[in-house]
Amino acid sequence: MMPPAFEYYAPTGVDEVIDLLEKYGDDAKILAGGQSLIPLLKSRITAIPYLISLSGIKDLSYITESSNATRIGAMTVDSDLEYSDTIRKRYPILMDALSKLADPLVRNMGTVGGNISHGDPSNDLPAVMLALKATFVARGRGGNRNIKARDFFIDTFTTALEHDEVLTEISIPVWKEHSGGSYVKFEKGTWNFSVAGSAVQLRLENGAVVEAGIAITSMGPKAMYIPEAEDYLLGKKFHKSVISEAADIVVEKSQPSPDTYGSVEYKKNILKRITMEALENAFRRSGGM
Numbered sequence: 001m002m003p004p005a006f007e008y009y010a011p012t013g014v015d016e017v018i019d020l021l022e023k024y025g026d027d028a029k030i031l032a033g034g035q036s037l038i039p040l041l042k043s044r045i046t047a048i049p050y051l052i053s054l055s056g057i058k059d060l061s062y063i064t065e066s067s068n069a070t071r072i073g074a075m076t077v078d079s080d081l082e083y084s085d086t087i088r089k090r091y092p093i094l095m096d097a098l099s100k101l102a103d104p105l106v107r108n109m110g111t112v113g114g115n116i117s118h119g120d121p122s123n124d125l126p127a128v129m130l131a132l133k134a135t136f137v138a139r140g141r142g143g144n145r146n147i148k149a150r151d152f153f154i155d156t157f158t159t160a161l162e163h164d165e166v167l168t169e170i171s172i173p174v175w176k177e178h179s180g181g182s183y184v185k186f187e188k189g190t191w192n193f194s195v196a197g198s199a200v201q202l203r204l205e206n207g208a209v210v211e212a213g214i215a216i217t218s219m220g221p222k223a224m225y226i227p228e229a230e231d232y233l234l235g236k237k238f239h240k241s242v243i244s245e246a247a248d249i250v251v252e253k254s255q256p257s258p259d260t261y262g263s264v265e266y267k268k269n270i271l272k273r274i275t276m277e278a279l280e281n282a283f284r285r286s287g288g289m
C-alpha cells in the first residue's frame with residue numbers, strides 16, 4: 001500500500017530540524033532509517049504530513065571510544081555497530097542483540113537512534129541500553145540535555161524526548177574489568193520481534209557482583225528496567241539458586257499481556273528461562289564461573 005501524501009524535508013543540520021519541528025508541530029515527524037515509521041505509514045496506521053529526514057546530517061553517524069565511554073551517533077545504522085571492533089570488544093551484550101535484530105536488510109537501514117526513540121517495547125536495543133546504563137543526548141532549542149536510559153522510556157511509543165528535540169547521541173559507559181553481559185531473546189517464529197528478551201550486565205570483584213544492570217523486552221508497556229533484581233544480586237557469587245532467585249524477581253516485576261503468541265503464564269515461563277540463561281552467560285563472561 002502507498003503511504004498518504006507527505007512533504008519531505010532533508011535538512012543538513014540539527015538546528016534546521018528543530019526549526020521545522022517547531023514550525024509544523026504535531027504534523028511533523030523525524031524520519032531516520034524508516035524501518036519502523038515507513039511500515040506504519042504504508043499500512044496507514046498513521047499519517048504524517050511533514051517528514052523531516054536526518055539522512056542528510058552526516059555528523060550524526062559515528063562510533064568513538066574513550067577510556068570511560070563509547071559514544072554512538074544517533075544515525076549510526078545497526079550494521080555499523082555489528083561490524084565495529086569497539087562494540088565487539090567492549091559490549092558482547094550488544095552483539096548478542098544485534099545478531100538477532102530483524103535481518104541484514106533492516107540492520108543496514110535502521111538506526112540506533114531510531115530503535116531507541118521509537119519507544120517500541122518490542123525493540124531490542126532499549127533493554128540493552130538500560131542494562132548497560134547508557135545516557136542519551138537530546139538536542140533542542142535550548143541546547144543539549146542528557147537523559148539516563150532509565151528515565152527515557154515512559155510508556156508504549158512514548159519517551160522523554162520533547163516534540164522539538166532530536167536524539168543525537170548514545171553514550172555507553174565502559175564497564176571495568178571482570179564485567180560482562182548477555183542478551184537472550186525468544187523470537188516469535190519467523191517474525192523477528194521477541195516474545196520476550198532479557199538483558200543482563202554484571203561486574204564482579206573476587207567473584208561477587210558489585211554492579212548489575214537488568215532489563216527486559218516485550219514484557220510490559222515499555223522496555224522495563226528491574227533494579228530490584230540488581231539489588232538482590234549485589235554481593236552474590238554464581239550459584240544455581242542465585243540465578244533462579246534473581247530470575248524470579250525479574251518475572252515478578254514483568255507485566256506481559258496475553259496475545260496470539262501466548263498467555264501471561266507462558267510468557268512468564270519463557271522469561272524465567274531466558275533470564276537464567278542471560279545471567280549464567282553474564283557470570284561466565286565476567287569470569288565468575
Ligand SMILES: Cc1cc2nc3c(=O)[nH]c(=O)nc-3n(C[C@H](O)[C@H](O)[C@H](O)COP(=O)(O)OP(=O)(O)OC[C@H]3O[C@@H](n4cnc5c(N)ncnc54)[C@H](O)[C@@H]3O)c2cc1C
Nearest residue numbers: 032033034035036037102110111114115117123124167192
Ligand atoms: C521486518 C522488520 C523486522 C524488525 N525486527 C526488529 C527486531 O527484531 N528488533 C528490533 O529491535 N527492531 C526490529 N525492527 C525495527 C527496526 O529495528 C527499526 O529500524 C527501528 O525500530 C527504528 O529505527 P529507524 O532508524 O528505522 O527509525 P524510523 O523508522 O525512521 O523512526 C522511528 C521513530 O523514531 C523517531 N526517531 C528516529 N530517529 C530519531 C532521532 N534521532 N531523534 C528523535 N526521534 C527519532 C521517528 O520520528 C519515529 O517516530 C524491525 C523492522 C522491520 C521492518
